[in-house]
Amino acid sequence: MKNNTIRLFQISGIPIGLDPSWFLVFALITWVLAISYFPTEFSQWTRLQYWSVAAVTSIFFFACVLLHELGHSIVALRYKLQVKSITMYIFGGISQITSEPNNALAEFVIAFAGPFTSLLLAGIFYLLELLFKGIAPIFAMTKYLALINLTLAIFNLIPGFPLDGGRVFRAIVWGISHNLRRATEIAILLGRAIAFIFILLGVWLIFRGNWTNGLWIAFIGWFLENAALGQQQQQRMHALLAGHTVEQVMSQSCVMAPSDLTLQELVDQFILEKGQRCLILMRGENVVGLATLHNIRTIPRERWGTTTAADVMTPISEVKRTSPDVGLEQALEQMGTDGVNQMPVMKDGQIEGMLRREDIINYLKLLQNLEK
Secondary structure: OOOOOEEEEEEOOEEEEEOOHHHHHHHHHHHHHHHHHHHHHOOOOOHHHHHHHHHHHHHHHHHHHHHHHHHHHHHHHHOOOOEEEEEEEOOEEEEEEOOOOOOHHHHHHHHHHHHHHHHHHHHHHHHHHHHOOOOHHHHHHHHHHHHHHHHHHHHHOOOOOOOHHHHHHHHHHHHHHOOHHHHHHHHHHHHHHHHHHHHHHHHHHHHOOOHHHHHHHHHHHHHHHHHHHHHHHHHHHHHHHOOOEHHHHOEOOOOEEEOOOEHHHHHHHHHHOOOOOEEEEEEOOEEEEEEEHHHHHOOOHHHOOOOEHHHHOEEHHHOOOEOOOOEHHHHHHHHHHHOOOEEEEEEOOEEEEEEEHHHHHHHHHHHHHHHO
16 A cells, blocks of 8 residues: 555455545535435435435445455455555545456456446345335435446446456457457557547537536546556556566676674665665575665664664565566566565575666666667
8 A cells, every 4th residue: 555545454354545535535425415415305304414414325435435346356366366455545446456367257257346246236225225215314325325336337337448347348358369468458449439438528518518517527538548548558568578587687786795784884884885775684605684774764873883784684584586587577566566676586595686676667768769
């Protein structure tokens, strides 16, 4: 999760959090329900009823969005994919699944799980709506939640990549063509076409005087276009990195330091003098750990003279690492999964080099320049 995300709890080992932007949309939905939707549907209520039912309904709405994302995530876990987190933010929710499924069927099931969950919730709330027809506040909430979950399912099934429907479409093309990259390119083209249709429809409605719906539909189109464009850029990055390995990019001038040096000696001799930010620590001829600026900053400066590098290092057994023959695309994905910016490159227990995220980015820029 991002540093500004408010962590709430875990479900099936998946951290659930709120982006600060969530509070804005929560307040907006509550306000719209309290001053527009509920007064239109239930004109006899008091102002307190409008606002209290609106607030509770908004909470249930976001609980439904969370369940939608959990639908994706729990199915992804079944297919042995790692789910880093689920974050609720201004546009709803996002599941951070850190790698692509291995086959088209897995992609289809994972993508469809979210809309299926929303359809199931719509059915449940519709039954509750019928059951509590005589209790106005509950009836009002369940009626709205049945409608909004149905809308959420239908919207997400629009075949505009990277919406769920776009991923379902990609899975179908992938299954037919047996080519994930080609399927992704086709899905992105369709997603961008649908985005432009939304934008044109929104502009047309604006010119006809329907400003509210026109602006909203145009905004959805703009959002879909940006999302599809981001996926297109990511696809291009993967294509450029394909066939290139860690060995081509890693730095082979690794700086090694004795693990019994004090932090003050480490800082003076290696960080300030040589400009190193990450050091491989040795005990004799054996690699024992990694020391970074983050490790050092955990110790108050007045204790640097008495604290050794071994006291703060990350033991080599716990260090995320890679090997020279790993593909750059896979290494970059691993960095994202593990939440690290650099990894030692090891082979047969020996240090071969150091791979940094910035090294991959610079190499990617070089590949882009050569392509032009």
